[in-house]
Amino acid sequence: MHYRFLLRAIVLAAALSSAMVAAHAFDESKYPDLKGMWRGTGGNKWTPAGQKAPLTPEYQAIYEANLADQAAGGHGTDPTYTCLPPGMPRQMNVYEPMEIVVTAGTTHLLMEHIHDSRRIYTDGRDWPEELEPAFRGHSIGKWIDADGDGRYDVLEVETRGVKGPRSFDSTGLPLHEDNQTIVKEQIYLEKANPNLLHDEITTIDHALTRPWTVMKNYRRVQTKEPIWWRESICAENNPHVRIGKDDYFVSFDGYLMPVRKDQAPPDLKYFKQSQK
Amino acid sequence: MQRELMRALIAGAFVATSSAAMAHHSAAMFDQENPIELVGTVKEFKFTNPHTFVLLEVKDSDGSVTVWTLEGGTPSSLTRDGWTNKSIKPGDEVKMTIAPLRSGAPGGSWSAEHTRFPDGKPIVLSH
Numbered sequence: 001m002h003y004r005f006l007l008r009a010i011v012l013a014a015a016l017s018s019a020m021v022a023a024h025a026f027d028e029s030k031y032p033d034l035k036g037m038w039r040g041t042g043g044n045k046w047t048p049a050g051q052k053a054p055l056t057p058e059y060q061a062i063y064e065a066n067l068a069d070q071a072a073g074g075h076g077t078d079p080t081y082t083c084l085p086p087g088m089p090r091q092m093n094v095y096e097p098m099e100i101v102v103t104a105g106t107t108h109l110l111m112e113h114i115h116d117s118r119r120i121y122t123d124g125r126d127w128p129e130e131l132e133p134a135f136r137g138h139s140i141g142k143w144i145d146a147d148g149d150g151r152y153d154v155l156e157v158e159t160r161g162v163k164g165p166r167s168f169d170s171t172g173l174p175l176h177e178d179n180q181t182i183v184k185e186q187i188y189l190e191k192a193n194p195n196l197l198h199d200e201i202t203t204i205d206h207a208l209t210r211p212w213t214v215m216k217n218y219r220r221v222q223t224k225e226p227i228w229w230r231e232s233i234c235a236e237n238n239p240h241v242r243i244g245k246d247d248y249f250v251s252f253d254g255y256l257m258p259v260r261k262d263q264a265p266p267d268l269k270y271f272k273q274s275q276k
Numbered sequence: 277m278q279r280e281l282m283r284a285l286i287a288g289a290f291v292a293t294s295s296a297a298m299a300h301h302s303a304a305m306f307d308q309e310n311p312i313e314l315v316g317t318v319k320e321f322k323f324t325n326p327h328t329f330v331l332l333e334v335k336d337s338d339g340s341v342t343v344w345t346l347e348g349g350t351p352s353s354l355t356r357d358g359w360t361n362k363s364i365k366p367g368d369e370v371k372m373t374i375a376p377l378r379s380g381a382p383g384g385s386w387s388a389e390h391t392r393f394p395d396g397k398p399i400v401l402s403h
Contacts, residue, residue: 039356044300070304073378081301083326095300096352113300114326170302230352237324239347239383240301249305249383252320252331252345258379259305 026104031143031152032189034102037227038197038218040094046168046214059174059207066172073260075240075247076172079165082242083234085114087135087166088159089183089201092216096232107141107155112232120157131161133179146188159183168203176206184211195220300326300350306375306385315394318368319343323351323361330364330386332372346374346386357388358400369394 066076
């Protein structure tokens with residue numbers, strides 16, 4: 001009886017001690033203040049003004065065919081219109097406001113859009129042998145004290161294990177269909193303006209001739225009022241549907257409308273009416 | 277010639293001020309280079325995700341009424357511009373410059389910037 005009591009006490013003490021170590025391991029003051037609501041600035045096109053995406057000849061041809069399709073009213077290679085998530089790296093356009101929550105082992109980027117929230121693991125883990133593909137991929141990060149002042153100021157992130165279909169943006173700028181994309185990011189506050197956040201995003205993808213770095217910027221919403229976060233459910237009222245190989249727009253009363261000039265209705269070959 | 281130039285300028289301004297709202301997916305099915313003006317009665321204002329909708333009853337020249345299904349920005353982006361789910365309501369008369377579906381069907385995309393009351397007054401003060 002006495003032995004059993006002693007054993008329980010040892011187990012409890014061990015549990016409490018490991019919990020206290022975990023609690024002590026996270027010192028919030030060592031991390032940048034990222035609280036609040038962040039909104040993307042500068043639009044949602046991936047290619048910066050005056051630049052050209054470094055696509056391989058094969059993927060340049062795919063992109064141009066996509067542009068021709070879009071000019072006729074189709075969606076080309078932009079897959080998000082059916083509520084598929086944009087995935088990485090496109091979701092860092094931050095289509096809905098972003099909240100950043102830093103914890104001891106994970107930094108969360110919370111975005112109410114189409115399953116755009118990310119977990120960036122900062123617990124020191126390594127890549128496993130295999131990753132189950134996900135539109136947002138899997139992200140491992142490391143907080144860095146770049147200026148040596150004793151506080152972290154840069155979050156370095158690598159993302160792998162991404163699935164498709166994806167494009168860089170709504171122009172249909174393509175990523176390779178092999179989905180071997182690797183995304184490297186450096187996320188940091190502007191030193192002179194703590195309400196401006198930068199994400200330097202380098203995409204390594206077989207659709208590109210070289211790693212391609214693009215800067216995305218986010219501004220912290222300035223308000224003295226409490227922030228209420230809005231939900232965003234893409235399936236709630238999405239009128240864009242794909243049937244067979246064609247796209248349609250659903251009218252207010254639930255009927256299909258064509259999106260292209262002279263577009264044919266869908267094939268009804270599986271609809272067989274009983275003879276009366 | 278001058279009329280074509282004016283039309284091109286109006287279309288250019290329309291594209292420049294309307295594209296941001298639609299940017300999470302391609303807006304290619306909407307003909308932004310050839311916007312049209314609709315004056316009608318709001319049947320319903322859907323303040324929903326992923327897009328807001330205005331269902332607008334427009335009287336045709338023969339007296340019949342067509343309901344236009346008009347897709348707009350997200351509630352989040354409209355809220356930032358001062359809109360709420362009560363900014364327009366069924367029965368309101370509005371004038372909208374929209375980008376119609378390329379097919380000619382009664383659908384299109386609307387934007388807060390190009391939606392006014394018939395007398396030209398903005399729906400919310402920020403526009």
